[in-house]
Amino acid sequence: MSDAATAPEPGADSPQPSRRSVLGWGGAGLALGAAAAGGAALALDGGARTAPVAEAGAAVPFHGKHQAGIATAVQDRLHFAAFDVKTEDREALIQLLKDWTEAAALMTQGHPVGEGAFGGLAEAPPDDTGEALGLKPSRLTLTVGFGPSLFDGRFGLKDRRPEALVDLPKFPGDNLDPARGGGDLCVQACADDPQVAVHAIRNLARIGFGKVAIRWSQLGFGKTSSTTPEAQTPRNMMGFKDGTRNIAGTDTANLTKHVWVGAKDGPDWMVGGSYLVARRIRMNIETWDRTSLKEQEDIFGRTKGEGAPYGKKREHDEPNLKAMPEVAHVRLAHPDTNGGAMMLRRGYSFTDGTDGLGRLDAGLFFLAYQRDVRDAFIPVQLQLARRDVLNEYIQHVGSAVFAIPPGVRGDDDWWGSALFSGSGKA
């Protein structure tokens, strides 16, 4: 507690480390400051962040082998943004990624950006926009990705595009709005406080002013009890438990097998990374709400109350696929129906007000991390798009895919360092 960063300012009334207690902290001694302030922070687990977190206000470590925000226990709120890169200057893009990395390392530990909300050049705008002052770190994670269009030749990256970073095919039933899809870069901000997630995206956008512009963004919410120890499976906007058989952040075997890019997968710069598919799935809420309970359960292949698979009693019982209708969602999406394919899902519900017809613009913002989309999202979604009876009630209206580079290893490393380096080695 010898660091100025952790000394409460006079009159501070909270014993918790907070943004307020580090006002004016200028970024010197970052690693030490972050560690010292992290009385509430998690211990690094060999670089992976796999431990469930009980305390909603805590900080999640930024540095590690993998980026945080993937295996991290899911936070309550999301602000996701896709960016178009406006500069064509490779060096300017590299500088932006370095600046973003520095800001993310600060914000995720509960610090303001740069010199803070009251610092920076005299008579210039403050370095931080200030609306997160006094708020806890709130388990903020910031996860960066690179879209296929980043490799189109503007930045000399054409031959560095991973084979696995394919353009997604058009799936039956897709009704995609180009304004809600694609993007050269993405940032997934997750936190237990929406103001902390929004603050992070806003400050990254501000740092990137003139070099990048937000192409589209999405806010999402889960359910607050997802951070409680009992960790009930959250319900989606259709009222069903969603994610029962998801890959757990503590399941190292399945993470290695299905989520993290391995040394043999290549390219080298992606080892320890993953691939993210984002789909905005609008639900026809009003139609669904007029459907009988039996039909709803037949469509999913699970009971609505307990979430038990058909013919079983408990939510976590192994599904007997043959007991459910052939076109039930759970059956069609099950690994056994898809050659063992699994993804780590991290989606959020969304409600974006009302459309012009008085219907809720609501649904699921699906986010799934996987080792290779060609073996996971693409075949599973082809199966679902062709046969799933749920399609009567949902529509995919936005789509994007991103290569998620590995984690930032330390203060000298930055997002994408290996991609932009000559060797491709981290």
Added chain:
Amino acid sequence: MSDAATAPEPGADSPQPSRRSVLGWGGAGLALGAAAAGGAALALDGGARTAPVAEAGAAVPFHGKHQAGIATAVQDRLHFAAFDVKTEDREALIQLLKDWTEAAALMTQGHPVGEGAFGGLAEAPPDDTGEALGLKPSRLTLTVGFGPSLFDGRFGLKDRRPEALVDLPKFPGDNLDPARGGGDLCVQACADDPQVAVHAIRNLARIGFGKVAIRWSQLGFGKTSSTTPEAQTPRNMMGFKDGTRNIAGTDTANLTKHVWVGAKDGPDWMVGGSYLVARRIRMNIETWDRTSLKEQEDIFGRTKGEGAPYGKKREHDEPNLKAMPEVAHVRLAHPDTNGGAMMLRRGYSFTDGTDGLGRLDAGLFFLAYQRDVRDAFIPVQLQLARRDVLNEYIQHVGSAVFAIPPGVRGDDDWWGSALFSGSGKA
């Protein structure tokens, strides 16, 4: 604990009353059930709900002299919806308000609507949409209001329109989108869990299918620490503390003087009610973020860090209006500049993604309750609209005003009973 409503179902793993523990509970013995389930609920305080609430999961009593959701300690999340009434049948509208009241009494106490997510007519859609199953009451409040257009003659209410329910004038600088304003009815849903607030609006919309349609809606967030005991003043999206000198829910004198409609104010059916002004205020975030700290502070007349008024040290110090620029926001909005006018503000920040130019569609959804808009919002906003230097950075893009009837007194009472009764007495 003799009521079926409070008996945990087999396998329930939470000691807290929750929606899950009351599955299948059919609404019989409502008052008893609500009281019994309300181990975590507040005691009624002479009908007023003025006590601050520490526990985020608790239930706020539905019945009382005033509607909950006004003096209630502000919850973290908002889903606000304005409805157009589609039926022209007065009796159908009355039945809807009765049905809404019954559903609201259940949902605010953590119960599902009607027979629940698994009940109702066989082979018919369930009575409740189910996505709040397992979630705590989360201090949900539902507050209903009647817009000026409800009194246009369709329902025989022309002569019952309160004089104070005026159409708001056009203020200088207004850039109102009719699709984001007005409405015959409104429901303000506040809760500490967004899924609980969204669930409530959705189920009310569903109950009203064919009779009402959502005209517009708005989601909002505050900051999570607003429910903690220290109750720091939340910061708005401009990074400034907002609401420092707001009327507290425990300040009975100012509530009586400035918020609740009194017996002498009339009409009789509004006694114990209030008037609500809702304004969607878009902030030009990107422009603001390029403004110097000094200019930002001059505009507000408060420091950004502490929130102290100019010339003072602490946030809650009495402002010396003469120490701040004549056109500073705090000075122009202060009661001393406005003949003593005060409102109970209950606004939320919003971020609705990005506009077509890559700018955040973000700002403040301003909600203010007052005894008479003619003595409060209208003169204050005229002053601000004409002179406030903040206007360079904000724009009012949505507007509505509603008469908020008094509280529902008990199981036989319903929202608007006095309005629709012959006598006008509750």
